[in-house]
Amino acid sequence: METTTRTVRPPAIAALDELQQLIGERVVLDPVQLARASRDSSRFQPAGLPLALVRAESTEDVSLALSWAHAHSVPVSVRGAGTGLAGGAVAYQGGLVLSLERMDRIVELDVPNCLATVQAGVVTADLDAAAREHGLFFPPDPASAQTSTIGGNIATNAGGLRCIAHGVTRDAVAALEVVLADGRIIRTGARTRKNVVGLDLTSLFVGSEGTLGVITAATVRLKPVPPGRPRTFRASFDSIEAAGRAVTAIAAGTAQPEVLELLDAQSVAIIEQYSPSGLPMPKAAVLIGQTVGHDAAEAAEVLVAVCRTHGAVEVGTSEGDELLEARRLANPALTAQGLRVSCDVGVPVAQLAAMFHGIGEISERHRRRISIVAHAGDGNLHPTVEAGDTPEEHRLAEGVLDDITRLALSLGGTISGEHGIGAVKHHELHLQLDAGLLEVQRAVKHALDPKQILTPGRGI
Amino acid sequence: METTTRTVRPPAIAALDELQQLIGERVVLDPVQLARASRDSSRFQPAGLPLALVRAESTEDVSLALSWAHAHSVPVSVRGAGTGLAGGAVAYQGGLVLSLERMDRIVELDVPNCLATVQAGVVTADLDAAAREHGLFFPPDPASAQTSTIGGNIATNAGGLRCIAHGVTRDAVAALEVVLADGRIIRTGARTRKNVVGLDLTSLFVGSEGTLGVITAATVRLKPVPPGRPRTFRASFDSIEAAGRAVTAIAAGTAQPEVLELLDAQSVAIIEQYSPSGLPMPKAAVLIGQTVGHDAAEAAEVLVAVCRTHGAVEVGTSEGDELLEARRLANPALTAQGLRVSCDVGVPVAQLAAMFHGIGEISERHRRRISIVAHAGDGNLHPTVEAGDTPEEHRLAEGVLDDITRLALSLGGTISGEHGIGAVKHHELHLQLDAGLLEVQRAVKHALDPKQILTPGRGI
Numbered sequence: 001m002e003t004t005t006r007t008v009r010p011p012a013i014a015a016l017d018e019l020q021q022l023i024g025e026r027v028v029l030d031p032v033q034l035a036r037a038s039r040d041s042s043r044f045q046p047a048g049l050p051l052a053l054v055r056a057e058s059t060e061d062v063s064l065a066l067s068w069a070h071a072h073s074v075p076v077s078v079r080g081a082g083t084g085l086a087g088g089a090v091a092y093q094g095g096l097v098l099s100l101e102r103m104d105r106i107v108e109l110d111v112p113n114c115l116a117t118v119q120a121g122v123v124t125a126d127l128d129a130a131a132r133e134h135g136l137f138f139p140p141d142p143a144s145a146q147t148s149t150i151g152g153n154i155a156t157n158a159g160g161l162r163c164i165a166h167g168v169t170r171d172a173v174a175a176l177e178v179v180l181a182d183g184r185i186i187r188t189g190a191r192t193r194k195n196v197v198g199l200d201l202t203s204l205f206v207g208s209e210g211t212l213g214v215i216t217a218a219t220v221r222l223k224p225v226p227p228g229r230p231r232t233f234r235a236s237f238d239s240i241e242a243a244g245r246a247v248t249a250i251a252a253g254t255a256q257p258e259v260l261e262l263l264d265a266q267s268v269a270i271i272e273q274y275s276p277s278g279l280p281m282p283k284a285a286v287l288i289g290q291t292v293g294h295d296a297a298e299a300a301e302v303l304v305a306v307c308r309t310h311g312a313v314e315v316g317t318s319e320g321d322e323l324l325e326a327r328r329l330a331n332p333a334l335t336a337q338g339l340r341v342s343c344d345v346g347v348p349v350a351q352l353a354a355m356f357h358g359i360g361e362i363s364e365r366h367r368r369r370i371s372i373v374a375h376a377g378d379g380n381l382h383p384t385v386e387a388g389d390t391p392e393e394h395r396l397a398e399g400v401l402d403d404i405t406r407l408a409l410s411l412g413g414t415i416s417g418e419h420g421i422g423a424v425k426h427h428e429l430h431l432q433l434d435a436g437l438l439e440v441q442r443a444v445k446h447a448l449d450p451k452q453i454l455t456p457g458r459g460i
Numbered sequence: 461m462e463t464t465t466r467t468v469r470p471p472a473i474a475a476l477d478e479l480q481q482l483i484g485e486r487v488v489l490d491p492v493q494l495a496r497a498s499r500d501s502s503r504f505q506p507a508g509l510p511l512a513l514v515r516a517e518s519t520e521d522v523s524l525a526l527s528w529a530h531a532h533s534v535p536v537s538v539r540g541a542g543t544g545l546a547g548g549a550v551a552y553q554g555g556l557v558l559s560l561e562r563m564d565r566i567v568e569l570d571v572p573n574c575l576a577t578v579q580a581g582v583v584t585a586d587l588d589a590a591a592r593e594h595g596l597f598f599p600p601d602p603a604s605a606q607t608s609t610i611g612g613n614i615a616t617n618a619g620g621l622r623c624i625a626h627g628v629t630r631d632a633v634a635a636l637e638v639v640l641a642d643g644r645i646i647r648t649g650a651r652t653r654k655n656v657v658g659l660d661l662t663s664l665f666v667g668s669e670g671t672l673g674v675i676t677a678a679t680v681r682l683k684p685v686p687p688g689r690p691r692t693f694r695a696s697f698d699s700i701e702a703a704g705r706a707v708t709a710i711a712a713g714t715a716q717p718e719v720l721e722l723l724d725a726q727s728v729a730i731i732e733q734y735s736p737s738g739l740p741m742p743k744a745a746v747l748i749g750q751t752v753g754h755d756a757a758e759a760a761e762v763l764v765a766v767c768r769t770h771g772a773v774e775v776g777t778s779e780g781d782e783l784l785e786a787r788r789l790a791n792p793a794l795t796a797q798g799l800r801v802s803c804d805v806g807v808p809v810a811q812l813a814a815m816f817h818g819i820g821e822i823s824e825r826h827r828r829r830i831s832i833v834a835h836a837g838d839g840n841l842h843p844t845v846e847a848g849d850t851p852e853e854h855r856l857a858e859g860v861l862d863d864i865t866r867l868a869l870s871l872g873g874t875i876s877g878e879h880g881i882g883a884v885k886h887h888e889l890h891l892q893l894d895a896g897l898l899e900v901q902r903a904v905k906h907a908l909d910p911k912q913i914l915t916p917g918r919g920i
Binding site for chain 2: 110111112113114115156157159163164167168170171180184185186187188190191192193194195196197198199200201203204206207208211212224225226227248251252253254293294295346347348349350351375378379380412413414415416417418419420421429432433434436437438440441443444445446447448459460
C-alpha cells in the first residue's frame with residue numbers, strides 16, 4: 001500500500017537551512033533516523049523518505065516548525081511513540097515529521113481538583129503511575145498504554161478496556177494547548193467540570209487525528225482509585241451469540257463492570273499456545289470482566305448470575321488479575337501467529353449477538369477462520385482474519401474484513417471504534433459518512449488548515 | 461439592554477410571500493404572536509419585532525425556512541420553550557424566529573441499547589418520563605427540565621443538579637440531526653459507545669448556542685434507574701468556606717453523591733419565607749446531597765462523616781426528597797423577592813472555599829448582600845445580588861457580578877458553567893477567551909455559516 005497524497009515538491013535547500021536556523025539541532029536529516037521515524041504500527045508504508053524530522057522540545061519548537069511548513073507548503077505528519085494502527089503518523093515523502101516524544105514532562109498534578117497537565121509526549125502509563133502515587137488514576141487505558149503517548153491517545157480519541165465504565169479519552173480531556181497549521185498557539189477548554197463558554201474546540205481536536213492542529217499539552221481529568229480489591233469474573237459459553245446477549249443484558253443493568261471483554265474459542269487457543277495462562281477453554285467464547293469498589297465481589301456475583309441466565313455453562317470469580325493479563329496477550333499472540341489482518345468495528349451493544357452471528361456467516365462464506373477479540377462491554381470488536389503472508393492472501397483477507405465492516409454498518413455500527421481512520425481506512429470513510437457530512441467536515445478542516453499541510457489526505 | 465446586532469433591511473414583501481408559499485400556515489405574521497415569540501427567560505430585550513415566526517413541524521420545514529433566510533440574508537433566532545437565561549433565543553428585529561416546539565415527537569426508545577431518538581421540541585421531563593417507563597432515565601436535569609426542550613438543552617449544553625454524577629448534556633448526546641445555515645441537512649455521530657470516524661461534529665454542535673446550525677433531532681444516551689431508594693443528606697456549617705472544603709473533599713473521594721448542592725444562610729431564609737419547607741437554618745451554609753444505588757444509605761453516612769470532619773455542626777440523612785424539593789424552590793423564591801440579578805460562574809471544586817471567601821469580600825466592599833446557591837459538587841455557582849428594581853440599581857448589581865466573574869476567572873474558573881453566553885454575556889467573552897482563540901472559533905463559525913445568519917453576534 002502506498003500513500004495516496006499528492007506528490008510534494010521538496011522545498012529548496014535554502015528552506016531547509018531556514019528550518020535548521022529556527023530549530024537548531026532538533027532538526028534531523030540523517031536518512032536512517034528519517035526512515036525510523038517514518039512508520040507507525042500499522043501496515044501502511046511511506047512512499048518515500050521525508051525531508052526532515054523535528055524532535056520538538058517545546059511548544060515554541062512546534063510553532064516554529066509549523067510556521068516553516070506552512071510558509072513552504074510542506075505536508076506534516078505528527079508522531080509520539082508511533083503505536084498508531086491506522087497509518088496516521090506515517091511520514092509523507094518530502095514532508096516534515098514532527099515528533100513530540102521529547103515533550104514528556106508532567107507539568108502539574110493538581111490532586112485536589114483531580115487534574116493533571118501534561119505535555120503531549122508523556123507516556124500514558126507514566127501519567128497513570130504518577131497519579132496513583134496520590135490515590136488517583138488516569139481512566140483511559142488503550143492496549144498500548146505502556147508505550148503510547150498521551151498526545152497520540154488524544155489525537156485518536158483512544159479507547160481501551162475500561163471504556164464501559166469511564167468512557168473514551170475525550171471524556172478525560174478538560175483543556176488543550178494546540179498549535180495550528182500556521183504556527184499560532186491556542187489554549188482551549190477549562191479546568192472546571194462545567195464550562196459553556198464558546199464552541200467546544202477541545203472536543204473537536206480530540207480524535208481529529210492530526211488534521212486540525214498539533215496537540216502539545218493537555219489538562220486531563222483523573223479519578224480516585226476505587227477502594228478495595230478488584231474482582232475478576234469469567235463466563236464460558238457454548239454459543240458466541242449467547243455471550244453477546246449476556247453482554248447486552250449487563251450493559252443495560254445497574255451492576256456495572258469496569259471491564260467486560262470477550263475472547264472467542266480460537267483466540268483463547270492462540271493465546272494459550274503463545275503463553276499458557278490457565279484461561280478456561282470455552283466451546284464458543286468466554287467473557288472476562290472486572291468489578292471494582294467496595295461491592296466488587298457482590299457485583300461480580302450479580303454479573304456472573306446474568307451470564308448464567310443467558311446460557312453461560314461455566315462461571316467463576318477470583319481476586320487476581322491473571323485472566324485480564326491473559327486477555328492482554330491477545331495482540332502479541334495473534335501477531336506471533338502472523339494473524340495481523342484485523343479490524344476495529346463497533347456496534348450498539350444490543351446488536352452484538354447479531355454481529356457475532358453475521359461474522360460466522362462471513363467466515364463460512366469465505367472459508368476463512370476469523371478469530372474475535374472484543375471490548376464487548378462497549379460493542380467494539382477486533383476480528384482477525386486468518387491469512388498467509390503474501391500480498392494475494394492479504395488482499396483476500398481485506399475482502400473478508402470489508403464484509404465485516406459493512407455488516408457492522410448495517411447493524412447501526414461504526415467502521416472504527418478506537419483505532420481511527422488515518423490512511424488505512426480513508427477509502428472506507430464514505431461508507432459511514434455521507435457526502436454532505438464529509439463536505440462539512442472538510443469545511444471545518446479548511447477553516448483551520450487552508451493550505452492542507454496537516455496530515456493531508458488522511459483522517460477526514 | 462438592546463440587541464447589538466447590525467440593523468437588518470427587511471426583505472421585500474415578495475420574499476415573505478415566498479416564505480409562506482414554502483411553509484404555508486406554519487408562517488406566523490401576527491404581531492401579538494411575534495412579540496410573544498421574541499423573548500426568552502433572560503432580561504435581554506429584543507430591539508424590535510421580527511419579520512416572521514415559523515412554527516416548524518418537520519426537519520424539512522426547518523430546512524426550507526433556513527434556505528429562505530440564507531437566500532435573503534435574514535438573521536435567525538431559534539427557540540424551543542424560551543427558558544434560556546442568556547438571551548440566545550431573543551428575536552432579531554426584522555429577523556426570522558424559528559420555533560421547534562411543535563417538533564415534539566419521541567421517535568424511538570431503543571431500550572436494549574439505552575438510547576432514545578427525539579425531535580428537538582420534546583420537553584426534557586417528557587423524555588425522562590418515557591424512559592422511566594422502561595426502567596431507564598435521562599441523566600441531564602436542568603432546573604427548567606419540566607418546561608425546557610431537549611433541543612435547547614443540547615444547544616446550550618445544559619447542566620443541572622446531577623452533573624457531578626452523570627456529566628453535562630454533551631455526555632448524553634450520541635448523534636444529531638442538524639440543519640445548516642443554507643438548509644442542508646446533516647446527521648452526525650453514531651449509536652455506538654465508541655466511534656472515531658471523522659471529526660466529532662456532534663460535540664461541536666452541542667453548546668454552540670444556535671450559531672452553527674439548528675438541531676432538529678438527537679439520539680441521546682439513557683441510563684438504568686439505580687436500584688433501591690435514594691438517600692438525602694444535609695450538613696450545616698458555621699462557615700461557608702468550611703462547606704466549600706467539605707465539597708472539595710467529597711468531589712475527590714470514592715463515595716460519590718448524585719447531587720451535591722449548597723445554599724447559603726440567606727438563600728435558606730428566602731426559601732423558607734417563600735414556602736416553609738423545614739430546611740434547617742444554618743449559621744453560614746447548608747449542603748444538601750443525594751446518594752443512589754444499593755449502598756445509598758452507607759454512602760450518605762460516609763459523606764456526612766466527611767462533612768463533620770470539615771466542620772459541619774449539624775448533619776442528618778433521610779429517605780425523602782423534601783430537602784431537594786426545597787432546594788429547587790431557590791429560583792422562584794429569589795424571583796419573588798425581585799432578586800434576579802444573578803450569574804452563573806464556575807471554579808475548579810478545590811477553589812470553592814477561596815471563591816466563597818472572595819464573594820464575601822466583594823459583598824463587603826460593595827455593601828451589597830449576595831446570596832449564593834451552588835451546584836457545589838461541580839463548582840458551579842449562581843450568586844444573586846440584592847438590587848432594587850431601577851436601572852441604576854441593576855447597573856450597580858451588574859458591577860458586583862462583574863467582580864464575581866473576574867474572581868472566578870482568577871481562580872481558574874469560567875464565566876458560564878451552564879447558562880451559556882448568548883447575548884447577555886457576549887461582552888464578557890474576551891475575559892475568558894483570548895483574541896487568538898476567538899479568531900479560531902469565528903473561523904469555524906464562518907466555515908459553517910458564511911453569511912452569518914444563525915444567531916449572529918451572540919454565543920461566540
